[in-house]
Amino acid sequence: MKDEVVIQVRGLRKQYRLGKINAGTLEQAIRERRERKKAMRRGETAGRGEGTFYALDGIDLTVRRGESLGIIGRNGAGKSTLLKILSRITAPTEGVVDLYGRVSSMLEVGTGFSGDMTGRENIFMNGAILGMTRDEIREKMEDIVRFSGVEDFLDTPVKRYSSGMYVRLGFSVATHLESDIVIMDEVLAVGDVDFQKKCIDRLSRSVKEQGKTVLFVSHNMNAVRQLCRRCIVLDRGRIVFDGDVEGAVSTYLGTDRSLPAEVEFGPEYRQDDHLVRPVIRFSINRMRLISGDTPVFSCEEEAVLELACRAEVPLRGVAFRFEVWYQDHTKAATALSGNALDLEAGEHSIRVVFPLRHLTPGGYRADIVAFQYDGRGGEYRIDAVYPGFVFQIRPTAGERYYVEWRGQFWGAVRLDDLTLRLQ
Numbered sequence: 001m002k003d004e005v006v007i008q009v010r011g012l013r014k015q016y017r018l019g020k021i022n023a024g025t026l027e028q029a030i031r032e033r034r035e036r037k038k039a040m041r042r043g044e045t046a047g048r049g050e051g052t053f054y055a056l057d058g059i060d061l062t063v064r065r066g067e068s069l070g071i072i073g074r075n076g077a078g079k080s081t082l083l084k085i086l087s088r089i090t091a092p093t094e095g096v097v098d099l100y101g102r103v104s105s106m107l108e109v110g111t112g113f114s115g116d117m118t119g120r121e122n123i124f125m126n127g128a129i130l131g132m133t134r135d136e137i138r139e140k141m142e143d144i145v146r147f148s149g150v151e152d153f154l155d156t157p158v159k160r161y162s163s164g165m166y167v168r169l170g171f172s173v174a175t176h177l178e179s180d181i182v183i184m185d186e187v188l189a190v191g192d193v194d195f196q197k198k199c200i201d202r203l204s205r206s207v208k209e210q211g212k213t214v215l216f217v218s219h220n221m222n223a224v225r226q227l228c229r230r231c232i233v234l235d236r237g238r239i240v241f242d243g244d245v246e247g248a249v250s251t252y253l254g255t256d257r258s259l260p261a262e263v264e265f266g267p268e269y270r271q272d273d274h275l276v277r278p279v280i281r282f283s284i285n286r287m288r289l290i291s292g293d294t295p296v297f298s299c300e301e302e303a304v305l306e307l308a309c310r311a312e313v314p315l316r317g318v319a320f321r322f323e324v325w326y327q328d329h330t331k332a333a334t335a336l337s338g339n340a341l342d343l344e345a346g347e348h349s350i351r352v353v354f355p356l357r358h359l360t361p362g363g364y365r366a367d368i369v370a371f372q373y374d375g376r377g378g379e380y381r382i383d384a385v386y387p388g389f390v391f392q393i394r395p396t397a398g399e400r401y402y403v404e405w406r407g408q409f410w411g412a413v414r415l416d417d418l419t420l421r422l423q
Contacts, residue, residue, distance in 0.1 A: 003064055003065075004064060004065040004100075005062055005063070005064055005065075005100065006063060006064060006065050006099070006100045006101050006180060006181055006213050007061065007062070007063035007086065007097075007098070007099055007100075007181065007213065007215075008061075008062055008096075008097075008098040008100075009059055009060060009061040009062070009086075009095065009096070009097050009098075010060055010095060010096045011058060011059075011060065011094060011095040011096065012056055012058070012059035012060075012061075012082075012085065012092050012094070012095035012096075012097060013054055013056055013057055013058060013059075013092065013093050013094040013095055013237075014054065014055045014056040014078075014081050014085065014090070014092055014093050014237075015052055015053070015054050015055075015093040016052065016053060016054075016055055017052050054093075054237050055078045055081040055237055056078045056081055056082060056085075056092075056237045057078075057236070057237035057238050058237075058238060059078075059082065059095070059237075059238070059239060060239070061232070061239065061242075063213055063215070064213070065180075065211055065213055066207055066208075066211045066212070066213060067207075067213055067214075067229070067230060068203070068204070068207050068213075068214045068216065068227050068228045068229055068230070069213075069214065069215050069216065069228060069230050069231065069232065070216050070217075070218070070224040070227070070228035070230070070231035070232070070245060070248065071083075071215060071216065071217045071231070071232055071234065072217070072218070072219070072221075072224060072231060072232075072233055072234070072248060072249070072252050073233055073234035073235055073252065074235070074252075077234040077235050077236065077237070078234045078236070078237040078238075079185070079217045079234055080107065080185055080217070081237075082234070083105065083107055083183050083185050083215065083217060084107065085097060086099065086103070086105075086181075086183060086215070087103060087105040087107065087183055088103070089107070099181065100180075101179070101180025101181055101213075102130050102131060102178065102179040102180050102181070103179060103180070103181045103183065104126075104130060104173075104174045104175070104177060104179035104181070104182050104183070105174065105182070105183035105184075105185075106170050106171060106174045106183070106184055106185070107183070107185040113126075113158050113166070113170065114158075115157060115158055115159030116157055116159060117157065117158065118154065118155045118156060118157055118158065119145075119148075119150055119153060119154045119155070119156065119158055119161070119169055120141075120154050120155055122158055122169070122173070123137065123141065123144055123169075123173055124137055126173050126174075126177065127140070127173075127177050130177050130178065130179055132177060132178055136178065137177070140176050140177060140178075143176055144169075144172045144173055144176045144177075145172075147168075147172040147176065147198075147202070148165075148168040148169040148171070148172035148173075149168055150165050150168060150169050153165065164195075167195075168195060171184075171199055175199075175202055175203065175206055179212070180212060180213060181212070181213045181214075181215070182203065182206065182212055182213070182214045182215070183214075183215045184203075184214070184215070184216050184217065184218075185217045186217055186218055186219065196223065200223060200226050200227050203216070203227055204226075204227060214227070214228075216228060221249050221252075221253075221326075221327065222330070224245060224248075224249070225245055225246075225249075228245055229244075229245065230242075230243070230244070230245070231243070231244070231245045231247075231248035231249070232248065233248050233251045233252050246361065246362050246363075249327050249362075249363075250327065250362075250363045250392075253327045253363070259294055259295050259296065259390055259391065259392065260295075260390070261288065261289040261292075261293060261294055261295060262286070262287065262288045262289065263286065263287045263288075263388075263389075264285070264286050265283075265284055265285055265286065265287070265385045265388070269385040269386055269387075269388075270383075270384065270385060270386070271386065277381070277382065277383065280312065281311065281312050281313055281315065281382055282309065282310070282311050282312065282315060282318065282343075282370060282382040282383050283309065283310050283383050284307055284308075284309050284368060284370055284383050284385050284388070285308045285309060285310060286307070286308040287305055287306070287307055287308075287368070287385075287388060287389060288305065288306045288308070289303065289304070289305055290304050290305065290306050290351075291303055291304035291305075295389065295390065295391035295392065296391065296392045296393075296394055297356050297391065297392070297393055297394065298356075298393070298394055299356060299357060299358070299359055299360060299361070299393050299414065300356075300357060301356055302353050302354060302355050302356060303353075303354040303356060303389070303391065304351065304352070304353050304354070305351070305352045305354060305389065306349055306350070306351055306352075307320075307349070307350045307351075307352055307368070308347070308348075308349055309343075309347075309348045309349075309350055309370070310346070310347050310348070311343045311344065311345050311346060311348065312345060313345050314342075314343065314344050314345050315342070315343045315372065315382070316340075316342045316343075316372070317340040317341075317342070317372045317373040317375075318340060318341045318342070318343055318370060318371075318372055318382070319336070319337045319339070319340040319341070319370075319371055319372070319373060319379075320337045320350075320352065320368065320369065320370050320371075321334055321335060321336045321337065321368075321369050321371070322334065322335040322354055322366040322367070322368060322369075322388070322389070323366065323367040323369060324359070324364055324365070324366050325364065325365050325366070325367070325387075326362070326364065327362065327363045327364070332359070332364065332413065333358070333359070333413060335354060335355065335366075337352075340372075340373060354366070354389070356393060357416075358413050358414055358415065358416075359393050359413065359414075360393065360410075360411070360413065360414050361393050361394060362392070362393060363390075363391075363392045363393075364390075364391055364392070364393070365387040365388075365389065365390045365391075366387065366388055366389040366390075366391070367384060367385065367386045367387055367388050368384065368385050368388030368389065369381060369383075369384040370382050370383040370384065
């Protein structure tokens with residue numbers, strides 16, 4: 001059952017016409033659709049006419065029962081168009097989409113709800129659309145209402161709900177009713193943090209315990225990591241990556257495209273320089289990796305760097321810190337230099353040993369900050385470059401007690417190993 005295919009997409013393309021929406025008559029629209037189908041049967045493809053573009057351009061995708069598939073990509077990549085076709089909201093221009101099972105989707109706040117109907121009536125309506133009987137819906141009603149937390153407003157027209165209430169009820173309906181495929185498009189961004197965690201836990205249980213298939217679109221990389229085990233990246237209507245979540249995130253954020261071993265720090269690396277550094281007394285001009293050819297390491301290694309710097313005046317107590325960020329632009333850790341330097345005016349070459357022991361596999365960036373101690377436990381920043389050092393940590397497969405690190409469950413920082421001993 002686990003290997004059973006529930007979604008099969010072959011040669012999917014969706015063409016839109018620019019600047020012309022619903023122009024012409026229904027008869028013309030039907031005639032154009034028939035002509036496209038005849039061309040497809042003859043083995044022809046729809047032409048790229050003037051003023052048209054393809055939101056999806058040749059998608060092939062297979063999803064099996066019990067999979068949680070993340071779909072990420074930049075705005076306009078085709079994510080929502082793909083989900084609308086899978087949800088039968090819009091039709092493809094070319095290609096075949098086979099769905100095996102009931103589909104429950106929530107593509108935006110209030111999808112499928114009628115504003116003039118109450119929350120209770122909308123639950124019954126959504127269940128009926130999925131082919132459930134009234135008795136089946138009644139059995140689920142208590143769980144749906146309890147999860148959504150809108151008990152006091154259940155008999156109020158949903159047009160009076162806040163956006164958060166819409167999301168809570170819509171999500172609860174989509175996941176509690178008897179569906180085989182659940183499709184979610186960035187709807188959790190409206191809910192608060194506690195509700196988002198609650199939703200992800202609910203979806204995870206649905207996958208594990210009920211064998212549901214989940215398609216999840218989000219710009220929140222942490223949410224994708226927590227829920228999904230497989231992920232695709234869309235770019236200009238095409239799948240450019242299909243595999244593990246960390247690989248997808250790396251592709252989406254571009255960290256696997258440029259890993260320079262040497263960087264010249266020009267003005268573009270100091271976007272807020274005029275706000276934090278009114279007087280230039282010190283500058284980091286260049287970074288060079290001297291412990292290898294490329295900035296890809298195991299978690300047991302150290303990165304040895306050379307910083308070419310210039311002091312305009314003699315400086316005392318100069319120190320550095322490396323602020324380490326995840327690929328999704330949230331801070332992971334900070335490495336602080338254990339000693340400070342006294343510098344004369346002029347050019348200096350500073351060797352920095354950057355320990356990587358506690359970072360788990362994935363892509364990172366380290367912003368480099370130079371500062372002076374003020375003698376009272378504080379600091380005075382004299383330069384900073386963003387990003388200063390972009391690098392990757394590779395898995396350490398082959399070790400005696402190797403375990404593949406599951407970052408979405410265990411986190412991105414690994415502490416020193418526990419010591420085991422029989423008493």
